Amino acid sequence: MTTATHAPGETTGCPAHAGRDDRKSAKVAEANLAPAPGSRVIGSFAAGRDILRSPKVRQAGASADVVDLSHPDEISFFFLDGDLHRKRRAAVAGLFAPKTIVTRHQRVMNRTMDAIVADLQARGSAPLDELSWQMAVDVAADIVGLTDSDTNANLARRVKKVLEASVARKPGRLNALVFNAKMLVHVGAFWKHDLLPAIEARRKQPRDDVISHMVKENYSKKGMIMECLSYGGAGMMTTREFIVMAAWHLFEKAALRERYLTGGQDDQFAILEEILRLDPVASMLHRRAAEPVEGVLADGETACISIREANVDEAITGPCPFQLDPDRARRMKVAGPYMSFGDGPHRCPGAQVALHETRIFLDRLLRLPGVKLVSEPEVLWNPQIQGYELRGAVVACDRG
Amino acid sequence: MVAITFVAVDGLEQRIDATDGLSLMENAVAGGIDAIEAICGGNAYCGTCRVHVDPAWRAVTGEITEIEEPMIEASGDTDPGVRLSCQITVTPELEGLLVRTPASQS
Numbered sequence: 001m002t003t004a005t006h007a008p009g010e011t012t013g014c015p016a017h018a019g020r021d022d023r024k025s026a027k028v029a030e031a032n033l034a035p036a037p038g039s040r041v042i043g044s045f046a047a048g049r050d051i052l053r054s055p056k057v058r059q060a061g062a063s064a065d066v067v068d069l070s071h072p073d074e075i076s077f078f079f080l081d082g083d084l085h086r087k088r089r090a091a092v093a094g095l096f097a098p099k100t101i102v103t104r105h106q107r108v109m110n111r112t113m114d115a116i117v118a119d120l121q122a123r124g125s126a127p128l129d130e131l132s133w134q135m136a137v138d139v140a141a142d143i144v145g146l147t148d149s150d151t152n153a154n155l156a157r158r159v160k161k162v163l164e165a166s167v168a169r170k171p172g173r174l175n176a177l178v179f180n181a182k183m184l185v186h187v188g189a190f191w192k193h194d195l196l197p198a199i200e201a202r203r204k205q206p207r208d209d210v211i212s213h214m215v216k217e218n219y220s221k222k223g224m225i226m227e228c229l230s231y232g233g234a235g236m237m238t239t240r241e242f243i244v245m246a247a248w249h250l251f252e253k254a255a256l257r258e259r260y261l262t263g264g265q266d267d268q269f270a271i272l273e274e275i276l277r278l279d280p281v282a283s284m285l286h287r288r289a290a291e292p293v294e295g296v297l298a299d300g301e302t303a304c305i306s307i308r309e310a311n312v313d314e315a316i317t318g319p320c321p322f323q324l325d326p327d328r329a330r331r332m333k334v335a336g337p338y339m340s341f342g343d344g345p346h347r348c349p350g351a352q353v354a355l356h357e358t359r360i361f362l363d364r365l366l367r368l369p370g371v372k373l374v375s376e377p378e379v380l381w382n383p384q385i386q387g388y389e390l391r392g393a394v395v396a397c398d399r400g
Numbered sequence: 401m402v403a404i405t406f407v408a409v410d411g412l413e414q415r416i417d418a419t420d421g422l423s424l425m426e427n428a429v430a431g432g433i434d435a436i437e438a439i440c441g442g443n444a445y446c447g448t449c450r451v452h453v454d455p456a457w458r459a460v461t462g463e464i465t466e467i468e469e470p471m472i473e474a475s476g477d478t479d480p481g482v483r484l485s486c487q488i489t490v491t492p493e494l495e496g497l498l499v500r501t502p503a504s505q506s
Contacts, residue, residue, distance in 0.1 A: 084467075090470040092496065093470035093474065094473060094474035097447060097470075097474035098448060098505070098506040099447075099506055102506055125441070158454065260490065326486075333430050333432075333440060334429075334441070335438060335440065337441075344443060352439065352440075
């Protein structure tokens, strides 16, 4: 059951633009979205926010239901709740603060973009998701402190293998054996080639990053692995897709692209946030009520908060919710990303990092002489993370 | 409604009629206070809704809470009255509250 005020595809309150739908991932999501069995889908923005902000709910869905919470120092902050979760997040929150992004991370973003531009101009064309992957990996690796691997490309490949194996876990004893064997191999490679060298380097010379903090606080080996994979993996895999999605919209819409290139940074962020509202990388969040949440959840009930439905809830978007309108959030006096980065204590810590690196990537890319989208991406669905993947887009520019 | 005054760094005063029960940040955004960016939407995860509470009102609004500390520290804002406005709930006791907004939120 959904509590949305409209059906998907319906544009109530917008006769002038009836039928217009600027979303590029809606169809693949509608065909593939799979809320956790037994969960109730919440499509209302207000109800979803109330649940996500409530101290009475716990993480649920995906692998949250099989995580052993009896050893919190050995699991990712992602699966924790309450005080313990807040303290773990707070300890490194400064790494994701707007001021830190501007004063520190933007240097990494610009340096990576210099390399991407030079490579693209030398080759003449390149797969767009390969370029966005390079940006996402470099930035996430620097914030986490995974800077002592052989190459960032190999680091990213190893992280991806662990994450893909971890979310593909299935019930049953045989599956558990297979799962454990696969994880042992993939996590072992990540530990040996990426995390251990970084830990050794930080023991000699601490820096301001997640690994330095964990070394200082004597995290266990398992605890370090889980935390690094959570911060690093999430940052890499989601930003890669968002950059391609935003580029696709901007290549396709000349007026929007012109506005992006001539407006200030605030306007660029408004455009990116509006694209993300329509095509959020994450599609749903699950929470279980540890006690009743007044008016929205019964005791023990599991909610599936639909980010996609909440983001087009006319009560918060105003009319024409499927139309790309960068002035919408300001007009409606709401935070631009709506529910795209989640809400409440578990809101995505890297939200601002993702927006900044996407802004810089596209600002540089779209200004290149002769730049064009040679082929549009194919919209695929990743059932493990319940989100879209954009593959096959190719960008070209004049050779430099 | 609760009358609250925001003073910008250039001295410009804006008075809003705030709704009891909502956060000071939500009321500021709804009231068109541009200096309150609140880019995380009220989760104490960005530090861009900072206000400097007038000395006369600090006992009423209270001290910085534990949730606010990381982002205030990261912002480098050392004003003795600094708070995240998303963590201040408007109540009738705040009638006449005066807060100043910083020169920059980032």
